[in-house]
Amino acid sequence: MFSANDFIPSPYSHSIETGKFQWSSPSNIALVKYWGKKDSQIPANPSVSFTLNNCKTITKLAFAKKHTSSALSVTDTFSFDLLFEGKPKEDFKPKIQQFFERVLVYLPFLKDYHFTIDTQNTFPHSSGIASSASGMAALAMNLMSLEKALNPEMTEDYFYHKASFLARLGSGSACRSVKGKMVVWGNHDNIQGSSDLFGVEFPNVVHENxxxxxxxxxxxxxxxxxxxxxxxxxxxxxxxxxxxxxxxxxxxxxxxxxxxxxxxxxxxxxxxxxxxxxxxxxxxxxxxxxxxxxxxxxxxxxxxxxxxxxxxxxxxxxxxxxxxxxxxxxxxxxxxxxxxxxxxxxxxxxxxxxxxxxxxxxxxxxxxx
CATH class of the missing domain: 3.30.70.890 (GHMP kinase, C-terminal domain)
Known part of the structure; x- marks a missing residue:
């Protein structure tokens, strides 16, 4: 079982200058509802959801390491551009800024790069389908791909648990959009591995129905x-x-x-x-x-x-x-x-x-x- 401290990385073993990743992450629909939360996006009660298939966010993350010839540090601020369906989306930027501030301790490379975040949804804009879960999950998956490039020894288990942990800090229910088909979020005595910190695939028997x-x-x-x-x-x-x-x-x-x-x-x-x-x-x-x-x-x-x-x-x-x-x-x-x-x-x-x-x-x- 991972704790929050387990997601604070040791110094990275590799360096990388530029690159890009692209992930799709789906929305989800809760069956047992999460309503009410504590500090740090901790749920007041556990929930379980169906992961959806077609309603999803597709996010491309391009990154380039920041450099300077002066003595001034270039790593004291976050640097990113945000595009929605190919066009600048300034009103989304404060949420990304807040997310970066929340997760900096877990992703210390965030101030080392300039990011271009290009995102789109497969469902119509303003369709009434909440995109925060799919959007924050897709961003978390991309950032974890970059961290895995900096630390190739990372296990798959750690990768997905930390991605869900990070997504939760962007939007609580986003932690249920990392995995499928049914995901539990929130500690529950009778569900092994369940946690307030991240979503886990429902581990018990599921009938064909x-x-x-x-x-x-x-x-x-x-x-x-x-x-x-x-x-x-x-x-x-x-x-x-x-x-x-x-x-x-x-x-x-x-x-x-x-x-x-x-x-x-x-x-x-x-x-x-x-x-x-x-x-x-x-x-x-x-x-x-x-x-x-x-x-x-x-x-x-x-x-x-x-x-x-x-x-x-x-x-x-x-x-x-x-x-x-x-x-x-x-x-x-x-x-x-x-x-x-x-x-x-x-x-x-x-x-x-x-x-x-x-x-x-x-x-x-x-x-x-």
Missing amino acids: FKNFQDTILLVDKGEKQVSSSVGHNLMNGHPFAERRFEQAHENLDKLINVFESGNLEEFITIVESEALTLHSMMMTSIPYFILMKPNTLEIINAIWKYRNETKTPVCFTLDAGANVHVLYPENVKESVLQFIKNELVGYCQNGQYLCDEIGDGSQLLIDN
């Missing part, structure tokens, strides 16, 4: 959220129901361990939908309180319930901290569920937009140069 699970994302509202996730997490401090909620998350994770082994889809549906509604109930009962669901979110939920009751199809919903609905179902009912979505749910989506996704394998190296 949960292999190749599908996630169709219904884009109900693509506008900016009225309350950011960071603010929402902080509102769990002093929340009247917070402690019971944190206990509930542990209990539901215990239940899912058995569900994943047995393949019990009915129990899976009950837990996942309850978790989604509990997340939003925490928002509605905080001070200040807020509602991120929209009328069409509720229309979709009711339509899913009606369809499931009438057809006995094992389909359910979950929600992130927003209005969009993730429709989850096994691959063997894909054809009928997609037909139901087209016939009855697309009309509730903004401009009729939805995205088809499925469980994926995590981050992928695309360029190593």
